[in-house]
Amino acid sequence: MKPEALLHPTEKGLYCPPGDFYIDPVRPVGRALITHGHADHARAGHAHVMATRETLDIMGIRYGKDFAGATQEAAYGEVVTINGVTVSWHPAGHVLGSAQIAVESDGTRIVASGDYKRRSDPTCTGFDVVPCDVFITEATFGLPVFTHPDDAGEIGRLMESLKRFPERAHLVGAYALGKAQRVIALIRQAGYTETIFIHGAMDKLCSYYSDRGIDLGPLAPATIEKGAKDQFAGKVIVGPPSAFADRWARRFPDPVACFASGWMRVRQRARQRGVELPLIISDHSDWDELTQTIRDTGASEVWVTHGREEALVRWCELHQIRARPLNLVGYEDEAE
Ligand SMILES: [Zn+2]
Numbered sequence: 602m603k604p605e606a607l608l609h610p611t612e613k614g615l616y617c618p619p620g621d622f623y624i625d626p627v628r629p630v631g632r633a634l635i636t637h638g639h640a641d642h643a644r645a646g647h648a649h650v651m652a653t654r655e656t657l658d659i660m661g662i663r664y665g666k667d668f669a670g671a672t673q674e675a676a677y678g679e680v681v682t683i684n685g686v687t688v689s690w691h692p693a694g695h696v697l698g699s700a701q702i703a704v705e706s707d708g709t710r711i712v713a714s715g716d717y718k719r720r721s722d723p724t725c726t727g728f729d730v731v732p733c734d735v736f737i738t739e740a741t742f743g744l745p746v747f748t749h750p751d752d753a754g755e756i757g758r759l760m761e762s763l764k765r766f767p768e769r770a771h772l773v774g775a776y777a778l779g780k781a782q783r784v785i786a787l788i789r790q791a792g793y794t795e796t797i798f799i800h801g802a803m804d805k806l807c808s809y810y811s812d813r814g815i816d817l818g819p820l821a822p823a824t825i826e827k828g829a830k831d832q833f834a835g836k837v838i839v840g841p842p843s844a845f846a847d848r849w850a851r852r853f854p855d856p857v858a859c860f861a862s863g864w865m866r867v868r869q870r871a872r873q874r875g876v877e878l879p880l881i882i883s884d885h886s887d888w889d890e891l892t893q894t895i896r897d898t899g900a901s902e903v904w905v906t907h908g909r910e911e912a913l914v915r916w917c918e919l920h921q922i923r924a925r926p927l928n929l930v931g932y933e934d935e936a937e
C-alpha cells in the first residue's frame with residue numbers, strides 16, 4: 602500500500618481512510634486516536650477517543666468527563682485492529698501518557714510520533730524507537746542551533762540562585778501539563794526537599810501525577826495571606842507562564858523570574874518576557890535528537906508536521922531520505 606493511502610493530511614487532521622480514524626484531529630471527528638494531552642493535540646468533542654489511560658484522564662481533568670462520546674483505553678505495546686488496520690501504541694517520552702501511534706496495513710508501517718523527546722524524564726516513560734517505513738515527526742526545535750543543555754545543569758542554576766538570593770522568591774514559569782511536574786521532579790532530584798508552592802491552575806494535574814506514582818514531594822498552594830509576603834522569601838513557586846504577567850506574580854517578595862522552556866535558548870525571547878533566570882528545559886527533541894531519531898527508525902521517508910519543517914526536510918534529503926512537510930494547521934507549541 603502507498604503510504605499516502607494509509608495516512609494523509611486533511612483539514613481535520615491526519616486521516617486513515619481504510620481505518621476511518623484520525624490522529625490528533627484539530628476538529629471534532631467520529632474516531633480520534635490521541636497521542637497526548639496537550640491542548641493542540643487533544644481536543645474535546647470527538648465521538649470516540651482512543652488514547653492511553655493517562656491521556657484520557659488528563660483530557661477529563663482539562664475538559665470535564667464528557668469530553669468525548671465514548672473512550673477506549675490503549676496501553677503501551679498493545680496492538681489493536683481498527684477496520685482491518687493494525688494500530689499499536691508506544692511511549693513518546695514527551696509528557697505522562699504520551700504515545701507514538703504506529704499504523705500498519707499490507708506491510709507498510711507509518712509511525713506518528715506526536716511530540717517526543719529522547720532524554721530521560723522522571724515523570725514519564727522513555728521514548729521507544731519503532732522501526733517503520735514512514736516516520737512522522739514534529740520539528741519544534743528543528744534547526745541545528747537548537748541543542749538543549751543537560752537538565753540537571755539548568756536546575757543547578759536555579760539551586761545556585763536560591764542560595765545566592767535567600768530573601769527573594771523564585772518564580773518558575775512552566776506549562777501546566779508536563780513541564781511543571783518535570784521541573785518539580787528535577788528539583789527533587791537535585792536534593793531539594795522543602796515545600797514547593799504551586800499556582801492553582803496546576804493543582805489538579807500535579808495531584809494526578811502524584812496519584813500515578815510520580816514523586817513530586819511536598820507541594821502547597823501559592824496563596825498569600827495578608828501581610829505574610831515574607832513567607833515566600835527564598836521559596837520556589839511554580840506557575841503557568843501566563844500568570845507571570847498579572848498581579849499574582851507581583852505579590853511575592855522581590856521575585857526572580859525564571860522560565861523553563863526550550864525557547865530560553867533564544868536570549869531575545871527571554872529578554873522580551875522579562876525573564877531574569879532562563880532555564881533551557883524542553884519536552885521536545887533538539888536538533889540532534891530529531892535527526893538521530895529519524896536515523897534510528899530506519900524510515901525511508903519522513904513527514905514533518907509542525908515547527909521548523911524546511912531545515913529538517915532538507916537534512917533528510919541530504920541523507921537520501923525522502924521527506925516532505927505535511928503543512929498541518931492547528932498545532933502550536935503549548936508544551937514549550
Ligand atoms: Zn505539539
Ligand SMILES: [Zn+2]
Pocket residue numbers: 637639642695716936
Ligand atoms: Zn505536546
